[in-house]
Amino acid sequence: MTSAQASLAAPWLWAQTLAETFAAGLDPLGVGRRQRDARLARLLDASRAGSPFYRERLAALPATARPRLVDIAPVGKAELMGRFDDWATDRRITRAGVERFLSDPARLADAYLGEYLVWTSSGTSGEPGIFVQDAPSLAAFDALDALRLRGVGTGLAPLVPWNPAQRYAFVAATGGHFAGGASIERLRRIGAASIPPLLQWLAPVIRAYSVQTPLRELARQLQAWAPNVLITYPSCAAALAQQQSEGALHLKLAEVWVGGEQLSAEQRTRIRAAFGCALRNNYGASEFFSMAWECRHDHLHLNADWVIIEPVDDRLRPVPIGSPSHSVLLTNLANRVQPLLRYRLDDSLRFVAERCPCGSAFPVIEVQGRSDQTLVLRDARGRAVTLLPLALMTVIEEGAQVTQFQLLGTGPSALELRFEATQPDPAAAFGRARGALEAYLAQHGLANVTLAHGNAAPLRQPRSGKLMRVVDRRPAE
Ligand SMILES: [Zn+2]
Incomplete structure (x- = not known):
């Protein structure tokens, strides 16, 4: 049935x-x-x-x-x-x-x-x-x-x-x-x-x-x-x-x-x-x-x-x-x-x-919850490429088997990944996430984008204190 x-x-x-x-x-x-x-x-x-x-x-x-x-x-x-x-x-x-x-x-x-x-x-x-x-x-x-x-x-x-x-x-x-x-x-x-x-x-x-x-x-x-x-x-x-x-x-x-x-x-x-x-x-x-x-x-x-x-x-x-x-x-x-x-x-x-x-x-x-942000990055020729928060979250969750992370857009072609303090072996988690993200970025024509492992604590929503998982911190263009 x-x-x-x-x-x-x-x-x-x-x-x-x-x-x-x-x-x-x-x-x-x-x-x-x-x-x-x-x-x-x-x-x-x-x-x-x-x-x-x-x-x-x-x-x-x-x-x-x-x-x-x-x-x-x-x-x-x-x-x-x-x-x-x-x-x-x-x-x-x-x-x-x-x-x-x-x-x-x-x-x-x-x-x-x-x-x-x-x-x-x-x-x-x-x-x-x-x-x-x-x-x-x-x-x-x-x-x-x-x-x-x-x-x-x-x-x-x-x-x-x-x-x-x-x-x-x-x-x-x-x-x-x-x-x-x-x-x-x-x-x-x-x-x-x-x-x-x-x-x-x-x-x-x-x-x-x-x-x-x-x-x-x-x-x-x-x-x-x-x-x-x-x-x-x-x-x-x-x-x-x-x-x-x-x-x-x-x-x-x-x-x-x-x-x-x-x-x-x-x-x-x-x-x-x-x-x-x-x-x-x-x-x-x-x-x-x-x-x-x-x-x-x-x-x-x-x-x-x-x-x-x-x-x-x-x-x-x-x-x-x-x-x-x-x-x-x-x-x-x-x-x-x-x-x-x-x-x-x-x-x-x-x-x-x-x-x-x-x-x-x-x-x-x-x-008021769930305010993750859409990232717009630049490819090697300077063209804008839009990355949707739910797609990025799924790539990291499925590809790296981690859930308590934060991905920040830090520059036109730069990303940073942070983990919660509770994450066991963050270096290994970062390695797995990098593999999954690089494949995803390449599919989008963004092989030029760099990914750093951030050691600072993830940012929180000011009012609810909730973890924001995709955050746009790029300087205004
Ligand atoms: Zn009504």
Whole structure:
């Protein structure tokens, strides 16, 4: 059985989830809250019944009534990954089994144990996490994409995001089992494998491209495909917008969907100006793929019927509405196979007190995390070459097996790599990273660029203290 079949094996589940999500969109403070409370109760029951890790954690609480969420001790990725084999409610799921499955890139979007989709985070905060998604979780993500991705969150005018008359180009990190790539490949397989003829058109209208492709080559490939919808990171969309403005690219886009990084005001302006089309911004993570969608007022609305987000300070105490958090505690109400209850996510965000003029009662959030920078370097002939932060991060993570690093652009053709003090054997790590980076730079025509090993401590974001992984420190040209 493929994951596509697994996720559609119960069409009633898909239809019911879509109907519930639609109803919550009409009445977030009534229907949406009741759904949230019922899902939380079900998640707590499933966690206590099926997960030895959570049974232990919840046993510490008074047994008299159902535990309150705030009484449950927060958990981090390292702890869950360390106790992976005690975590899932399906006791067949083991770290060794999942890692064997993930070691084969060709199994992207295959059904693990015949029923689960598996993806890994890219390790932006320490070691990569491994996340197993069950059918209810995938149905929830599908419903959120169908009803809210395109900014129609009141649910009054649902629009199917995937349309057979359009051509979709997905540009992202490839080569690993990442959430975006696995989700797109799953959709392609739904089209290729199942439920004919309903969704057979899906596979031929979606094409995936690697964000590591040199920008000029990527532009050439995209031009050949001529998509109507571009799906990628803000930094990549902005770099392609630049190509479009300069006349090197001539895409006629109906929509650009971005996610995976923070969208800056400057990127938003540039993308809209270059492509002259709608821009859909999404906030998600490997831990919950569709946390928030953006309305027509450019405000991110939290999917509070499916995910609980508690903004907290550096000691995990709640911060008031309106104040930026140090991190957040995430409770995923959709996935019961690998429960996430008060899971610490290192994003800084702020809940906005005012109601949005768009009319949706879903809370408005502003996300401050993830501000890595795009580097523009000069090749041997002085031409500008754009390097995207997510591509650089993937090259170093995959090629050198390190996650706690910082890459700085220090001159027109100079880079510096720093490591956290916790990095074991930094000289060996630098050697591995240099090998991977030099190959990547050469592909981009940047064999002239020098790479130094910096001994200073990595720079931090001034407010959140978070590690910035790609930093532009070149003097102004
Ligand atoms: Zn709004």
